[in-house]
Amino acid sequence: MFNFQFLSTNFKYLLFGFLMTFCSSFGQTFFLGIFNPFIREDLNLSHSEFGSIYSIATLVSSFSIIWIGKKIDDFKLRNFAVFVCLSLFLATIFMSQISSFIHLVFAIFLVRLFGQGLMSHTSSTSMAKIFNKNRGKALAISWLGLSFGEGFLPGTVILLLNFISWKKVWLVIAGFLILLILPLIIFLLKNYKDNLFNFEENKINLKIKHWTREEVFKDIKFYFLLPAVLCPPFLITGIFINQIYLFENSDWNLNYLAASFIAYAVFTVFSLQVSGYLIDRFSAVKILPFYLIPMIIGFILSLIFKFTFSPILFFVFIAITNGTANVLMTSTWSELYGTKHLGAIRSITISLMVFSTAMSPVLFGFLIDFGLSSSKIFLYMLFYALFSNLLLIAKFRSYKPVIIS
Numbered sequence: 001m002f003n004f005q006f007l008s009t010n011f012k013y014l015l016f017g018f019l020m021t022f023c024s025s026f027g028q029t030f031f032l033g034i035f036n037p038f039i040r041e042d043l044n045l046s047h048s049e050f051g052s053i054y055s056i057a058t059l060v061s062s063f064s065i066i067w068i069g070k071k072i073d074d075f076k077l078r079n080f081a082v083f084v085c086l087s088l089f090l091a092t093i094f095m096s097q098i099s100s101f102i103h104l105v106f107a108i109f110l111v112r113l114f115g116q117g118l119m120s121h122t123s124s125t126s127m128a129k130i131f132n133k134n135r136g137k138a139l140a141i142s143w144l145g146l147s148f149g150e151g152f153l154p155g156t157v158i159l160l161l162n163f164i165s166w167k168k169v170w171l172v173i174a175g176f177l178i179l180l181i182l183p184l185i186i187f188l189l190k191n192y193k194d195n196l197f198n199f200e201e202n203k204i205n206l207k208i209k210h211w212t213r214e215e216v217f218k219d220i221k222f223y224f225l226l227p228a229v230l231c232p233p234f235l236i237t238g239i240f241i242n243q244i245y246l247f248e249n250s251d252w253n254l255n256y257l258a259a260s261f262i263a264y265a266v267f268t269v270f271s272l273q274v275s276g277y278l279i280d281r282f283s284a285v286k287i288l289p290f291y292l293i294p295m296i297i298g299f300i301l302s303l304i305f306k307f308t309f310s311p312i313l314f315f316v317f318i319a320i321t322n323g324t325a326n327v328l329m330t331s332t333w334s335e336l337y338g339t340k341h342l343g344a345i346r347s348i349t350i351s352l353m354v355f356s357t358a359m360s361p362v363l364f365g366f367l368i369d370f371g372l373s374s375s376k377i378f379l380y381m382l383f384y385a386l387f388s389n390l391l392l393i394a395k396f397r398s399y400k401p402v403i404i405s
Contacts, residue, residue, distance in 0.1 A: 006134055006137060007141070010131070010134075010138070012188045012189075013126075013127075013130055013131075013138075013188070013189075013192070014138060014141050014142065015184075015188055016081070016123075016126070016184075016185065016188040016189060017123045017124075017126060017127045017138065017139075017141065017142025017145070018123075018141060018142050018144060018145040018148075019145060019181060019184060019185070019188075020081070020084075020119050020120070020122050020123035020126075020142070020145065020185075021119065021120055021123045021124075021142050021143055021144075021145030021146045021149075022145035022146065022148055022149045023085070023088065023115070023119050023145075023149075023177065023181055024115055024116055024117075024119035024120040024123070024145075024146060024149070025115070025145075025146060025149030025150065025153050026088065026092065026111060026115040026119075026173055027088070027091075027111040027112045027113070027114065027115020027116035027117065027119070028115065028116050028146070028149070028150075029116075029237075029240075029357075030150055030154065031149070031153055031154070031157075032054075032108070032111070032112075034154060034157050034158070035166050035169075036050060038166040039098065039104065039166075042098070043098070043100070043101060043104060045101075051361065053101070053104055053105055053108060054108060055358050055361065055362065056105065057105055057106075057108035057109040057112055058108075058109075058112050058354060058357065058358040059355060059358045060109050061109050061112040061113035061116075061117055061354060062117075062350075062351045062352070062353075062354035062355040062358065063351065063355075064113050064117075065113065065117045065118065065121065065347050065350050065351045065354065066347050066348060066351045067347075068113075068118060068347070069117070069118065069121050069343055069344070069346065069347025069350060069351070070213065070341075070343050070344035070347045071343070072121070072122060072125050072126075072343035073340070073341055073342070073343040073344055077122075077126055077129075077189060077192060078185070078186065078189035078190075078192060080122065081122055081126075081185050081189065082182065082185060082186065084114055084118045084119060084122050085177060085181055085182050085185055086178075086182065087110070087114040087118075088111070088114040088115055088118075088119065088177060089174055089177040089178045089182070090110075091107070091110035091111045091113075091114050091115070092111065092170050092171075092173045092174040092177065093170075093171070093174050094106070094107050094110055095107045095110075095111055095167075095170045096167045096168070096170035096171045096174065097167070098167070112354075116354070117350060117354060120146070120350075121343070121346060121347065121350050123142050123143075123145070124139060124142065124143075124330045124346065125330070125342050125343045125346050127139050127142050127330070128330045128331065128333075128334045128339055128342055129339045129342060130192075133280070134280055135279070135280065135331050135334060136275065136276035136277065136278070136279030136280040136284070136327055136331055137276045137277065137280055138276075139276060139279075139326070139327040139330055139331060140272040140273050140275065140276025140277075140327050141276070143272050143323075143326045143327060144269065144272065146326075147265060147268055147269045147272070150265060151265060157169055160172065207403050208338050208401045208402070208403060209337075209338060209401065209402040209403070210337070210338030210339065210340035210341055211336075211337040211338060211341060211345070211402075212341050212344070213341060213344040213345055213348065216337055216345055216348075220395070221336075221395045221398045221399060224391050224392060224394060224395040225332075225392060225395075225399075226349075226352070227384075227387065227388040227391055227392075228288075228291075228292060228388040228389060228391065228392040229325075229329055229349055229352075229353070230352060230353060230356045230388075231292060231295070231384065231385055231388045232292075232295065232318075232321050232322050232325045233325075233353045233356055233357050233360075234356040234357065234359075234360050235295070235318075235360070235381050235384065235385070236318060236322055237356075237357040237360040237361065238360040238361065238363070238364035238381075239318070241360070241361045241364060241365075242361075242364050242365075242368060243257065244257075245368055245374070246374045246377070247311060249373055249374035250302065250306075250310075250311070250374040250375070251306065252310060252311040253308070253311075256308075256309070256311050256312060257311070259312055260311045260312050260314070260315040261315065263312050263315050263316050263319070264315040264316070264318070264319040264322075265319075266319075267315075267316045267319035267320055267323065268319045268320075268322055268323040269323065270320075270323070271319065271320045271321075271322070271323030271324050272323045272324075272326060272327055274324075275287065275291075275323065275324040275327045275328060276327050279327060279328065279331050283335060284328055284331035284332040284334075284335050285332060285335055285336070285399045285400065287324070287328060288328065288332060288392065288396075288399065289389070289392060289393050289396060291321060291324045291325060291328055292321055292385050292388060292389045292392075293321075293389070294317040294318070294320035294321045294324075295317060295318050295320075295321035295322075295385055296382065296385045296386060296389065297317050298313070298314045298315075298316075298317030298318050298321075299378050299379075299381055299382035299385065300382065301313060301314060301317070302314045302378050303375060303378055303379060303382070329349065330342075330346065332399075333345050333346060333349070335401060336399060336400070336401055337401075338401070364377070367380075
């Protein structure tokens, strides 16, 4: 399943993708959440005030990605990657100087935009453009960067906080970006020639129509796919934000919370590699109708069975869908719409995904405040996942590239 020859031959480009997704961690919720109590204490903010700022900044960043994200199609990859890295460097400097409410809004907006949004967007788009035959494997390896970040960074930050202030931690991150990551990006892409590498690997791609973003907007199957695309990030964000409530209301032992997240991390990595292999062997489109099924099974199990290891099993199933989604969706857009305008197309879907993750805490919070039990919330999530999968399957026969004669 794991091809060491592929890894050694394309090491520079795969390392570039890995580093970009790793650095996206600096704008991810799991990372920013570590600084939540310190920021609130310094600025005298309540939980709801901080949450509102976070949601507003995230929403604005989601709209900004639509415009900035498409520029990856217009500029040399190395130049665009350097721009994103430098921008994230400046954002971390800005984050280290927070002194007011307005300052915080702009700081979170910048790290969300250039971290969570554009770092991961640059990685996935470049992997899809560079690789044709082994696109699935390349995306799977690059997304290991985020998994590594999730496993390594929280403990590292907590360790640093024992010796320096939270603001100085952001200065350490800034130094890491400018002294290590930026030179590595320049070195790794030194010999990369845009739009030429690996095209001989799969000549049929030259005959595929490369859709513009405007053409995709007019394509009906795009809208049949969207609910399924947004399903995992929307639902998983809601689950993670309200993890304590869902555990307690489901009578799940909180002692299994840590074990559940470990299982989630392990199976996310596992599903990344398996899905990458399956996509390269069978194509992304053929995998598409099945990728929500593990999540659906997880919801069904949470509703029907109540036993000691239920939460761990639930997290395993949603991890399989989440890991697969990270590789699958970029591959799907590449297969259906080509890669020439992939940055513009992905910028729309990434924007919508970020928007959905901003709305998810609000909606789930309303359902909980309204008095809904965890069972009813799981039931609604199950209905949404089933609806998304059925909608996807309804147009399945049309999910094929347009061949230019």
